[in-house]
């Protein structure tokens with residue numbers, strides 16, 4: 001007998017609602033949930049393969065603990081005993097910063113990843129935090145922090161209502177959107193065109209998204225910030241600036257005029273390889289559109305001027321009056337956001353509160369660059385202890401960070417390492433303890449992060465579709481127990497972690513004069529929380545304290561977990577609405593258009609106008625059936641066009657004697673790899689592309705399908721030294737490489 005169950009898809013940022021078909025405890029099918037308030041039935045090939053991802057036979061079923069040099073199956077008790085015995089002596093002997101924490105990108109796709117790592121990091125007291133953000137979107141966090149005073153205040157394009165969309169370094173037809181949660185992003189772009197809107201794509205590759213556009217501009221990789229600065233210049237030069245309603249909330253406009261004075265279209269045209277007249281046209285069209293949104297994504301972030309490009313994206317939205325208005329770029333309001341406080345000056349955003357030990361990289365948002373992880377482990381300095389123990393949660397930095405070979409060796413030198421990971425992969429194979437979470441069908445789901453980036457306000461929660469298999473432990477409990485074991489409370493009830501957070505959160509809320517629970521007794525509020533588990537009670541608390549919440553009775557029609565459970569397809573909370581000035585947390589209480597760290601970094605961009613690259617440069621690429629390194633072990637999601645090949649323009653190939661399908665050697669500052677060439681005129685001449693997340697050829701892993709077609713690790717071409725200095729983000733695009741034909745094998 002089969003049955004169906006709802007599950008929000010965790011396989012990309014679009015958060016589609018799925019209807020799973022389940023036979024016994026096995027997921028045998030997945031289709032889009034037509035009644036889902038957000039995705040309305042949309043599904044992509046990854047979501048349709050949910051059952052294959054969920055039921056991958058290579059998933060670990062029990063914890064592994066290293067004994068006599070080998071990882072062996074163990075009980076949960078043995079595993080957490082080993083964690084406590086491995087981490088605490090390191091903390092006690094060498095200090096908290098000698099324990100590193102690495103959080104991978106799947107953490108934002110699980111409830112456990114949203115609810116527990118902050119408690120773990122605070123409990124450890126370590127400043128050695130590294131996440132996938134610094135090989136991805138940290139520049140956007142930094143620019144938002146500087147402009148708006150809140151690194152997580154990221155405006156998203158109002159896809160359903162805009163008249164004009166300018167995409168930079170984004171390929172949502174493959175990614176389904178990122179830092180912009182929109183189920184059926186492709187359909188929304190087609191709808192934009194159908195209603196007479198304009199779509200422009202700036203990307204060195206003629207991607208599927210670029211093919212859909214009215215205009216595609218194959219910019220030289222890494223020069224987006226120059227192009228955007230020149231567009232900003234044109235807005236001032238041609239008196240096209242119109243802040244509209246934003247006027248009272250913005251400071252620094254006059255100073256910005258001076259700051260971009262040199263960035264004329266003519267001055268940047270050669271560096272960007274975009275004609276000056278076209279840059280002027282882009283600026284004029286943006287200013288003339290009834291509503292417009294500029295949206296930059298990974299291609300504009302993972303470059304030497306990533307923060308400047310991210311800043312300029314919002315500068316253009318602001319100067320054309322498109323920030324915070326329908327059809328422009330707006331700040332979503334998620335149901336679990338904190339209770340909005342009244343508008344006014346905030347604490348602002350600070351960078352460089354501490355630095356990495358070896359290369360003195362400044363922290364950003366409490367994180368150090370993932371590029372620096374290897375050297376923080378393998379290099380001794382007088383500045384303090386190296387990292388001697390590592391906690392990796394859903395992280396595979398051997399493939400996702402620059403110079404995996406160096407990191408591979410460094411991980412072997414650690415005193416202790418624990419990985420929370422469903423697979424024995426290129427990183428977790430180094431661990432002393434591996435703690436495997438259950439497959440996604442056995443976990444409840446709510447998108448804490450992605451709802452703060454969604455193009456429509458809504459809230460959804462799905463309980464586990466399948467009961468926990470015997471011997472499994474809920475991922476939330478794994479992270480709670482890990483937190484206790486790592487912070488000297490090994491053996492305590494895991495519910496103590498949730499109780500601690502509930503107590504602290506409610507304790508603060510009752511003291512906040514703007515909170516709906518101001519002045520009440522936190523114990524009385526805690527007693528009112530509903531939910532079957534600690535994580536559910538925490539979700540209930542956040543909903544009830546949030547902007548749509550019932551305020552624990554203060555707003556009886558408001559949200560709480562019970563109302564959410566009664567709406568299995570979710571609750572629509574309406575289109576995005578203007579929110580300024582409330583989200584601003586800058587010290588001035590206004591949008592600070594030209595913050596000092598940006599001023600200090602602009603000379604580097606001016607220098608960039610004069611730089612030229614003669615040789616080939618490398619960019620990444622995304623595939624609809626892939627997401628980082630996660631899904632290469634699923635046969636249904638690999639093969640066909642999803643292969644680790646080097647895309648190269650036919651004329652570059654001819655010049656280098658490279659033939660389609662034959663192997664080429666690609667050499668970068670960090671090393672070299674060999675991959676088959678794939679000739680395609682979708683590439684700009686002078687630019688080659690390799691996808692990331694591949695390179696499953698290391699011994700000691702348990703990824704049978706991925707190992708059969710391993711691909712190569714593109715990050716091995718990097719040496720970790722190329723960073724965007726403000727954010728510490730790795731430079732992954734526009735990286736100089738040499739390509740040479742090899743004899744066919």
Ligand code: SF4
Nearest residue numbers: 009012015016044047
């Ligand atoms: S678009 Fe993303 S969320 Fe939607 S089904 Fe595909 S992988 Fe899942």
